[in-house]
Amino acid sequence: MREASMSRAVQFESFGGPEALIIREVPVPQAGAGRIRVRVTAAGLNPMDWFMTSDAETAARFGLSLPCGFGTDYAGVVDQVGDGVSEFAVGDRVFGGALSRAVADYIVVDEAGAIAHGGEALHTPDGVDDRTAATLAIAGRTAAAALAVINPGPGDTVLIGGAGGGVGVFAVQLARLAGARVIGTGSASSADALRALGAEPVAYGDGLVDRVRALVPQGITAAMDLHGTDTVQAARELGVPDERITTIAAQIDGITAANGANTTRAAVEEIAELVAAGQLRVPIAKSFPVEQIRAAVELQAERHVAGKVTIDL
Structure with a gap:
């Protein structure tokens, strides 16, 4: 032919x-x-x-x-x-x-x-x-890069801003697989979807700090801002040190931005294998x-x- x-x-x-x-x-x-x-x-x-x-x-x-x-x-x-x-x-x-x-x-x-x-x-x-x-490729690499910055593990409580977005769905599940508790910001309509990923939903916007404190009285230990800068500001107010905060869409003095270009092929292959094994959806x-x-x-x-x-x- x-x-x-x-x-x-x-x-x-x-x-x-x-x-x-x-x-x-x-x-x-x-x-x-x-x-x-x-x-x-x-x-x-x-x-x-x-x-x-x-x-x-x-x-x-x-x-x-x-x-x-x-x-x-x-x-x-x-x-x-x-x-x-x-x-x-x-x-x-x-x-x-x-x-x-x-x-x-x-x-x-x-x-x-x-x-x-x-x-x-x-x-x-x-x-x-x-x-x-x-x-x-892109979302998986970016989420892996963000996790590499904050290095979550058992005992951590991670606040993820924009948790229901394209990168967020990977970041939430990878943080959970690492053993961390995850608080994910989103709209009211996204709450069920966030729960399905393993995150505890919290509404974004004014009053975020108070809502997080009510949900996690003992405080959070790390944060990812996958949308802008609001989650960074909230994390700082909640006492998270700058070295355990990262962004993907904003450059902020003192905060290490995650760069998916630095993620290895092996990290992306591992994400694909997690999907194949049914551990990440x-x-x-x-x-x-x-x-x-x-x-x-x-x-x-x-x-x-x-x-x-x-x-x-």
């Missing part, structure tokens, strides 16, 4: 919001030496996807130029391998990240690359479906066909969705 020469890719012809996204017909890429081609079956959305493509100046900071693809997390099946590739074979299920080009029928990534440089691929464990695998809030990419990004960008948003290709 003759291989198709054209395929679909979600791209920007001008930077902007979801309204600027289009589906284009593009040549099917070819895997050169040391690279593999993946037939993408699912892509996972993250806040960074629409943040870094929101305008030309921000895009330039991430090395992006027009025409530009969209999305970073992906999962699929290897369908072509280049010369010298030894770790992957045609038919292998894989997942990983390819900076701002994952929402496409085909992507080419380096056998041993990094998300921002050539793209990365990891083997998808048996028992992990593609939609779930497509949520792991990833709530999928909603899945959209690629033809509805704009609606999917609009939902994810609201930042009130409980769990992950994925795209089917």
Whole structure:
């Protein structure tokens, strides 16, 4: 059977919001030496996807130029391998990240690359479906990085701000697996979802410190702010030392920000194995066909969705 020469890719012809996204017909890429081609079956959305493509100046900071693809997390099946590739074979299920080009029928990534440089691929464990695998690279890396900063364990009580978001669902469960008690901030409507993850819910907003004190009279010992700065301020007021507080979306003097780029492949592989073993679950809030990419990004960008948003290709 003759291989198709054209395929679909979600791209920007001008930077902007979801309204600027289009589906284009593009040549099917070819895997050169040391690279593999993946037939993408699912892509996972993250806040960074629409943040870094929101305008030309921000895009330039991430090395992006027009025409530009969209999305970073992906999962699929290897369908072509280049010369010298030894770790992957045609038919292998894989997942990983390819900076701002994952929402496409085909992507080419380096056998041993990094998300921002050539793209990365990891083997998808048996028992992990593609939609779930497509949520792991960015959020899993970021959550692992946040845990590495505060190093929770038995005896710790961790306050996690934005606990129901894309990174939060990983951070809550990883902290619980480490033996910590978790207090998670969220809206009233997210309380049941937070409990299902293993967190004790507390409403965010004015009065957070008083609500946490009422819930945990003995105090908290560590904190992650996965949304902004409010949780950092509350943690400091509750007596948590700066070295046991971390952020992912804000830079604050004295606080070590978590950087998923510093997370090892082994840490991401471990998260995938936890999912395969049923010890960590990833709530999928909603899945959209690629033809509805704009609606999917609009939902994810609201930042009130409980769990992950994925795209089917």
